[in-house]
Amino acid sequence: MSRDDPQWVTAVASALDAAVPGSVELGALSYVERLLDAFEHEPPRIWAAPGAWDGPGGVVGEPAMAWLELGPWERQAWQQRLVGWRAAYDRVAASTPTDEDLRLVHEHACEATYGDPAYGGNRSGGGWRRIGFPEPLHPPVRGVSP
């Protein structure tokens, strides 16, 4: 089953929502797809540049400066890591996940729900709002949290 297959999308979304209920509504599926396809963008979508997301109603930046450059060895490591993760999600989609695969899904669901929206999840900061976490500003400003 490939990622173009609607069943892949349905199965992965179901696993993400089972791990962290509500995560898909907040963009967890797009978070995972953006991560697995990180190298389809230059620089790869691994480290968001400071200020890449500028708050609710703002625009998720896509120009080159919105992502930090990886060094050549970091590229190698991330390409290797993503090969393993793609295989893990394929097993999830095929209903044959290992325990390690399910831990990965859980970790990614958490990252997607509570990470910076620049990475494709936590839509409009909704994950932070639902737990009352004050939205990080860039740059941080004294007296304004956090």
Place this chain on the structure above:
Amino acid sequence: MTTADCDVVIIGSGPGGATAAEVLCDAGWSVVVLEKGRNHLIDLDAPHEPLRHFANDELAAHRRHLLGPDPLLEPRTYRRTEPDGDRLMVREVNNLPSTVGGGGVHADAKLPRFREEDFRLRSERGPLEGASVEDWPITYDDLEPHYSAVEQLFGVAGEDGANPFAAPRSAPYPLPPGDDMPMALVTSAAAERAGLHPYRAPTGVNSVAADGRPACTDCGFCGGYGCPVQAKNDPIAALQRALRTGRCELRPESYATELVLDGSGRCATGVRYLDLTEHPDPTTREVRARHAVVLAAGAFETPRFLLRQGLGGDLVGRYLTYHHQTFTIGVFPAECFPDGTGGERGRSVTHLHDDLVVDSAEMRRAASAVGLGWMRGGVVEHGAGPMPIEEAITYGAGGHHLASMRDSALRRRMWVFTMQGEDLPQVANRVDLDPSVRDVWGFPAGRVTYAPHRHELAASDHAAPLHEAIMRDAGAELAFSATSPPRGKLDLHAAANPLGIAPASRHVMGTTRMGTDPARSVVSPEQRLWDVDNVVVCDSSVFVTSSGYNPTLTLAALAHRAATLLVGSR
């Protein structure tokens, strides 16, 4: 300066290497600093302003290895003792950042000094069976001027006279203390009611604008993060000053692989390194040093570097120490947090207490009760809990997740005492080379063999109920304690413990011990390798004992002293 011609090559750009670079350049010497990691800190071109790659981004900093090292490229291995076999696990072990600025980038920069006794532990307290308790070959008085110098260099913010146990000072702190975390005032008041003496932590973070950088914004993303506004002074202040002399060249992505020795084998003439800007076949380059090589790669990588060449003698890597960490977690009703934001504001830690480090009737009683001659705990940090992603992962998957996050017992309603307990040196605890695991460049991975002495466990057992009672007095509805490394059967921790089975401490010390006897130490009191005497070690690997205090200021003071002695020797 040509690419292969300088007075000193420095391996590592963290607090030790950066401090040495500043001293040497200030004295008119030229240096080349080799840093294995990438540069996210400082513009290599004049006027060497901060690069501003950092944000309050938990994903980049804590989940995606922005500060390095990536464990896929540089795995480390761990076992408790030799009977565990070659290793128990392959992954991150005590990783400090591998990036320009080293450990100074991620630390929240608590910079206490050691006390007089820390340098004379065998004389003051005596030996303990199974541990190698020794005096340092230098005293607090020897180091005091260098403590003052690096406090000025790093712009340490602190409160003179606040800590009744502090060693004498020749100069005041250069900056006033920063803002208090509101909850730290609550737990400090409870600690005082228990007869303890909390005080404002000396911190290498601007409390006011200084040295061309702004004051801390108290954003809360401090420990584990590069500072978005560069309010942390360690180590950018030292690197910036060195670079601005025009006599310092900083080479990121340069992996030092080998000391180049002269025909006698007792004098280093340079360093070979891999140029990691090239992939997949990095060129080996060489930089030649006129006078010396400074080894400041940290207490894990420094012995690994020496062991690869068989330099430094049989004790290289041995007497590895951490701080045995005892975490006492208080879970409070939300209304107990005076500012309504949990621990999310401020730096990561603003208050400490030292009472369990110093000699006291209570500590003597506790030691006697378990058959120890003496007992020392460590400095205790009053601090906040984790950020949301880490908290979310802790709760595990399932339908309870949102309710747990909203209740937030392990973040918003959480406050933590972390005791950085003195860890006694033991000859079996060490860093060596793993027999089969290698890094991506083909070099043997570093392996930790480590188990705590029963002193550490006893000190932890003494501290935990005391701190739990203080948490409850402060208003906690639940208080409990845990340690790193964990107690009990490892299989219970391997999958579930968020800190893992290896020591989680980033305070790594003692692997190229200093001393006066070449048979019992690796470096001299001037921090020179006994067998290659123009190689000077400027990191926490030279520590003789671990003390119970955060190591950065002391390792920087030692680097300052060693570099000053090096300049004076020519």
